[in-house]
Amino acid sequence: MKALRLIQTLANHSSKTPKNSNLNPTFLSRFFASQPLQETPASESEETHITDTNGFGFDSSHYELPNVTLGLGLDEAITPVSNAESTWDEKYRWKVNKTIFGEEHEKSVKEKKEKLVKEKKKKKSKKERMMEQEEKRHRAAILSKALLEAAVAPTDEDEDDVEAVKMEDQLSLSVGIIGAPNAGKSALTNFMVGTKVAAVSRKTNTTTHEVLGVMTKGKTQICFFDTPGLIMRTNGLPKSDIRVRVESALSSVDLYDTLLVIFDVHRHLIRPDKRVVGLIKQMGSEVNPKQKRILCMNKVDLVEKKKDLLKVADQFKDLPGYEKYFMISGLKGSGVKDLVQYLMEQAVKRPWDEDPLIMTQDVMKNISLEVVREKFLDHIHQEIPYDVEHRLIDWKELRDGSIRIEQHFITDKLSQRKIIVGKNGSKIGRIGVEANEELRSIFKRNVHLILLVRLK
Numbered sequence: 490m491k492a493l494r495l496i497q498t499l500a501n502h503s504s505k506t507p508k509n510s511n512l513n514p515t516f517l518s519r520f521f522a523s524q525p526l527q528e529t530p531a532s533e534s535e536e537t538h539i540t541d542t543n544g545f546g547f548d549s550s551h552y553e554l555p556n557v558t559l560g561l562g563l564d565e566a567i568t569p570v571s572n573a574e575s576t577w578d579e580k581y582r583w584k585v586n587k588t589i590f591g592e593e594h595e596k597s598v599k600e601k602k603e604k605l606v607k608e609k610k611k612k613k614s615k616k617e618r619m620m621e622q623e624e625k626r627h628r629a630a631i632l633s634k635a636l637l638e639a640a641v642a643p644t645d646e647d648e649d650d651v652e653a654v655k656m657e658d659q660l661s662l663s664v665g666i667i668g669a670p671n672a673g674k675s676a677l678t679n680f681m682v683g684t685k686v687a688a689v690s691r692k693t694n695t696t697t698h699e700v701l702g703v704m705t706k707g708k709t710q711i712c713f714f715d716t717p718g719l720i721m722r723t724n725g726l727p728k729s730d731i732r733v734r735v736e737s738a739l740s741s742v743d744l745y746d747t748l749l750v751i752f753d754v755h756r757h758l759i760r761p762d763k764r765v766v767g768l769i770k771q772m773g774s775e776v777n778p779k780q781k782r783i784l785c786m787n788k789v790d791l792v793e794k795k796k797d798l799l800k801v802a803d804q805f806k807d808l809p810g811y812e813k814y815f816m817i818s819g820l821k822g823s824g825v826k827d828l829v830q831y832l833m834e835q836a837v838k839r840p841w842d843e844d845p846l847i848m849t850q851d852v853m854k855n856i857s858l859e860v861v862r863e864k865f866l867d868h869i870h871q872e873i874p875y876d877v878e879h880r881l882i883d884w885k886e887l888r889d890g891s892i893r894i895e896q897h898f899i900t901d902k903l904s905q906r907k908i909i910v911g912k913n914g915s916k917i918g919r920i921g922v923e924a925n926e927e928l929r930s931i932f933k934r935n936v937h938l939i940l941l942v943r944l945k
Contacts, residue, residue, distance in 0.1 A: 669764070696717045704829070710845065711832055748780055754788060754792060769808070854884055858881055876905065881895075897940075903944065
């Protein structure tokens with residue numbers, strides 16, 4: 490009997506629609522949703538526990554980031570669209586129509602003018618209006634087809650990349666880039682690869698470890714290895730504080746197929762450095778039969794008198810170790826095309842080391858560290874960036890396609906933590922917002938970035 494009464498009570502309650510329900514809608518969605526949950530309650534509690542650090546960190550979910558169309562679908566970057574007016578110039582419309590439709594367009598323009606004159610005198614019939622609409626639809630279909638074909642058609646640069654390259658036809662080359670700090674090695678690597686893979690900053694020793702950047706064009710794949718800046722004493726020995734880093738860079742010099750020795754020609758003309766000149770002469774003193782070496786004079790865009798570049802070229806022309814000399818601007822790309830063309834000609838028949846179509850998780854992790862480090866160096870000054878340890882703590886790809894990245898800045902001093910965090914978290918917040926925005930544009934997906942500043 491008790492069971493029967495319970496069923497009757499539930500039936501009565503279900504037939505009524507109460508105005509205020511005491512049941513939590515999230516409770517219902519958790520237990521009765523047909524779709525799987527994106528995050529379990531346990532993971533949510535863990536995340537809130539991790540990010541709750543009394544204001545000593547950054548969480549991108551607490552900031553309003555600008556919507557960016559990432560090209561992942563229609564559900565992304567949804568913004569209310571008002572009735573925007575067309576910004577299409579009629580002159581361009583006339584040129585496009587003339588190119589696609591030819592003589593028919595000129596005839597139609599004349600007919601339209603004549604019709605406009607007639608319309609003023611006489612109203613159109615229903616049949617004429619229907620014929621005009623049909624003609625508009627037909628022209629719009631032809632125009633859209635032409636635009637679609639133009640968008641899909643491969644460009645001259647991508648013609649070689651359309652078909653998959655067989656393993657026996659693949660060409661490969663490894664290029665090591667060495668030089669003094671702030672010579673522009675990372676900027677050149679980023680420009681040749683086509684995306685940011687290494688941090689770029691005005692501060693010295695921005696690159697702390699070897700960074701890999703891959704460029705694939707046609708049958709050729711070039712792997713660029715951006716190395717830390719080589720700081721030498723006047724006697725030619727590395728400084729004691731970064732001895733291990735410099736010695737590891739020097740020991741790996743002979744491992745590359747081609748070695749790129751790069752220096753700042755603008756600084757060399759203003760204030761020559763004996764250590765830089767010594768490094769250039771050391772690398773070019775002897776011919777290496779197993780390796781081709783190239784000397785690159787970087788930052789030529791900063792040199793006002795271009796004749797001075799010839800004086801620098803004459804200074805190092807007698808060094809037998811260098812196969813070629815290039816004058817380039819790694820930041821603006823001047824002369825880089827000739828350098829890339831020369832490197833492609835040096836490629837040997839060998840299978841590719843990296844997949845050109847897939848960005849591996851290790852590469853993405855390294856890029857995330859480099860981007861955050863670059864923003865960190867932009868906003869934190871003096872000796873603090875070099876005393877702080879920067880670690881990737883967690884990397885998780887969520888079900889909605891986004892990435893959750895957690896990185897920590899670890900310092901010994903409480904005063905340094907206060908400087909990094911800033912007033913009310915303003916400094917770490919600025920670093921996080923700028924880094925998160927750049928990572929979203931590189932990865933083409935939403936990024937949930939968490940930065941924490943903690944003591945050892």
